[in-house]
Amino acid sequence: MPQVSSLEQDKDDSSDAEFVEVDPTRRYGRYKEVLGRGAFKKVYRAFDGLEGLEVAWNQVKVADLLRNSEDFERLYSEVHLLKTLKHKNIIKFYTSWVDSKNEHINFITEIFTSGTLRQYRRKHKHVDLRAMKRWSRQILEGLSYLHGHDPPIIHRDLKCDNIFVNGNHGEVKIGDLGLAAILIQAQSAHSVIGTPEFMAPELYEEEYNELVDIYAFGMCLLELVTFEYPYCECANAAQIYKKVTSGIKPASLAKVTDPVVRAFIEKCLAKVSDRLPAKELLGDPFLQSDVENDSVGRSLRVKTHHSAGSSDQGTSAENAHDSPAEANRDFTLQGQMSGINTIFLKLRIADSTGHIRNIHFPFDIEADTTIDVAREMVEELNLTDQDVSTISAMINSEIRSHIPDWEPRETSGDSLGIRESSGHRYWSDSPKGENENSGNKPASSNLASPLFLDLANKLINNKEQTPDSCRDGDGPNGGASPEKLDGNSAAIHGGNATHQVGEKCKILMDYESENVKKVVEDLKHLLVRQQKEVDELKRKHELAISDLLKELSPEIRQKVLEICETTPVK
Incomplete structure (x- = not known):
């Protein structure tokens, strides 16, 4: 049978x-x-x-x-x-x-x-x-x-x-x-x-x-x-x-x-x-040479459509023209490791009108939380509250693609939304709309280390680094070249580093240009080299302390360390 x-x-x-x-x-x-x-x-x-x-x-x-x-x-x-x-x-x-x-x-x-x-x-x-x-x-x-x-x-x-x-x-x-x-x-x-x-x-x-x-x-x-x-x-x-x-x-x-x-x-x-x-x-x-087409960093595409407080996610940018620009955005996130604890991320935001913004920022996997960084972006870039979870999830996923066992830390703030600054700064190579941060409202953000910000500022201010940048809004023909700039290219910084955005000055921040790529590569090598120097200095300090305390008994040694920890540095 x-x-x-x-x-x-x-x-x-x-x-x-x-x-x-x-x-x-x-x-x-x-x-x-x-x-x-x-x-x-x-x-x-x-x-x-x-x-x-x-x-x-x-x-x-x-x-x-x-x-x-x-x-x-x-x-x-x-x-x-x-x-x-x-x-x-x-x-x-x-x-x-x-x-x-x-x-x-x-x-x-x-x-x-x-x-x-x-x-x-x-x-x-x-x-x-x-x-x-x-x-x-x-x-x-x-x-x-x-x-x-x-x-x-x-x-x-x-x-x-x-x-x-x-x-x-x-x-x-x-x-x-x-x-x-x-x-x-x-x-x-x-x-x-x-x-x-x-x-x-x-x-x-x-x-x-x-x-x-x-x-x-x-x-x-x-x-x-x-x-x-x-x-x-x-x-x-x-x-x-x-x-x-x-x-x-x-x-x-x-x-x-x-x-x-x-x-x-x-x-x-x-x-x-x-x-x-x-x-x-x-x-x-x-x-x-093919880094953009090949996606060296893992690329995630998430199309968000907000309506009546709901969130709908897709995976394609081609359908981003179905809704008004304010309601339909396409997010793409790419990342590349630099050193042990830092990943450089690029968030690309496109709306249905074709308006594109590229936001570049480093993420410290030990010190930062994805939800805090996402909130800061939403606040500074005039996005919607629903975008917080979307961007946070994308950052989580991108980091895990590089570090599979990475676990996101809890948000650094409390349930009332009071939280400490993450110490980040970030820059955008894209224009700002009328309703976004302008020259009348400095765009303070906590998105790069001070070293990262200093190099970014150098890139923006150095006329030799950016030969096509404008002085007082005057390009070669009295304005920024449309081939070089996608609208008003803006850099976002915090505190005294804020650059006024608008008609007074149009700053070229073309991430695809060879000049900027060179600075990014130099920055990566500098950060790695400096991290090695910091590690070496730390080892020397530990050896010096050990050598100083080696003649003491373990009990006295512990007591000395406790006293030093509670003594304020003058």
Whole structure:
């Protein structure tokens, strides 16, 4: 009977889906299906019973390490540390454990069914350069995160086979960090760590740093562009070693006909003394040229339509012409990380008349709250109260796209709406309507750090920085150029930094101009450099205090610290 046959078929299918192994907690179960394999590792399809998700079960043979308990403990600590890594371009590492009986180390990671970047590129022959730039930015952002740790986390075996793709979203993530951690501990058993074609010259020597990953990234990009494995002209690893250590680049580099692409690859393959870190490469013009079209920062589109106190949200800007400008606005938010705690955000506001405003501001993920920043924007930009929750939700979502485990803080004020200033300032490169803040009403806002504001003011006031800015409202022909200005371009500041807006002065704040882009890049580098200086100064202070107090007993030391904390500084 058909019904019995169906049940029998289900039984057969279920037998194929039985776990062949489970982890010690019995949360993860491994199937027999092999997703991939390498010289040291096999990857199986597995299932997370607690979350109901498919995962990857990575199994590495470490027989040599298990015979040395000291090396093994160090290895296990390093692999377990990977669980703390959280970045949108690093494969999630869930847990790890040791199978002493079979001499394996197992670790569970997220699964990518589109395969590796190498497989994906060979499957899809016609990939535009813009897509490769997007992949490159994601890989570099992941490397920047790893290298930003103290001490830096070095992959040591980066290649297209270790970068994984989510084909539905064009998302790439660096993987095999667990394997890299294991192999570096096993170097006594395996003299060469990594893949020869992707190994920087200094990797063959005793001393190297995180820049070996930048060299490997350059080889990855070369393979993506040319469809050739680097040094495929060599017959064996010895020939590759001889060329690499002699400074001879792969023959495939000569096949890169685009001079801009080739120059960028050569930057990555440069001598270690000339090689740039990931953070600086992310600011390279090659990767920035398509930044607006490619949406380096995640872009959210929310169309709001307010009627009788209700809020309706959509996802398209094209339908923003259905209602009056005052009632129908299209919000787009983009963000880009700068340093550890700061994300620079750009809010684009368009109404149905085509009037566009771009608001740029930094958000401190430790000090700021999204609801407070959203309220300040609504107050200063004459938006509606309903927009507060919309903008706040967009900021939350954008930050989580960069920092998945970020949790928004509660608003800094009380239920009566009394709250402290967030210390922000922001600027707008867009015109103001008649009902918005004008020269008669200074636009004070709490949206950038004082450093950010000073640089923004310099940008606005410096005639050399903005050659097309007007003096007393007189442009080349007595007014602002319509090609340069979308109406009256205005900068919003607080306190004495307020600039009068209106007919007296039309200030060019064209965010898309090369001058402004250069200042933004310089600002990012300055903030990162100054943060490092602050951290170093903090460490020196801590060392000085420790040195001063080291001769005191713990009880007296604590008492001295308490006295100092309660003594006002004069």
